[in-house]
Amino acid sequence: MDKDFTIGILTSGGDSPGMNPCIRAVVRTASASNAQVMGVMDGYEGLINGEFRPLGVRDVGGILQRGGTILQTRRSARFLESHYQREAIRKMNSVGMDGLIVVGGEGSLKGAHALAGQGVKVVGIPASIDNDVWGTDMSIGVDTAMNTIVEAVDKLRDTASSHGRAFLIETMGRGCGYLAVMAGIVCGAEMVLIPEVPVTVEEVAKAVADAYRRGKTHAIIVVAEGASVKTTGLAAALDAEDVGFTTRVTILGHIQRGGSPTAFDRMLASRLGVKAVQALLSGESDVMVGLQGRNVELIPLAEVTAKSRTVSAEYIEMARMLAR
């Protein structure tokens, strides 16, 4: 370990497809820049516990196409406490870690900002299927999750159409309706229910009954998990109201988080990984690398953590208009 600069890297929060190509890009860019990389296992939990393992260029071979994360990930509630942050810094210092790259979603980037506030050199990389991270057009994993959803909805539409049914299909996304709205547009859903636009069960029932009267052969309703109406309760209400279609529910759940990353996610993960290393080595800290238009930019973590990205009104309107 005679290289100049040691970069720690951890993956944190919900896993997302593309974390592995991101780790690979970090390790190989560091190697090309005479820096070395120390993998931190189990997210912030591993940082607190000092679970480190050196990562060389050969250690990241064959992971480009694999979903999940070779470093494992955790949600760490105790890392919110400054006492544990200080413990983590002590562990980093004990192995001579000069800087840290945090790959994760909103909560993980808050942890990164907190560490930077304690004097650690940190660069964040947005990775979450929810696409709710401020400052980047896309987070790592979103595209793969979208493609998984598209495949599932296309299949469900076949059976919905054959049986003349309404299908409620629940997508992930926490408080953000991005996945649901995009699925609505690209899968031709009759309706999309998202946290950003609250609705009542009665309004949904009326809209589904109306779709039946207009002669639709089926109804696909994409329900974001954070929507104002809950999927199972809504299904019971639709059946009770006799909207024309019988109703079935599919909760897509964690299949949205798995699978081999798409070409887009591999490319995004590689670009963000390269830029994160370059940023750290050129002295940047307390920033996130994010995709803005066609470019990778540095955005202050103070800004990223103060805001949340929500789905754009333009897409919400497009999903509504194309459903007629």
Ligand code: F6P
């Ligand atoms: O943030 C990613 C996400 O998959 C959300 O969409 C979802 O609400 C949550 O994580 C589920 O978390 P867990 O895997 O801990 O159940």
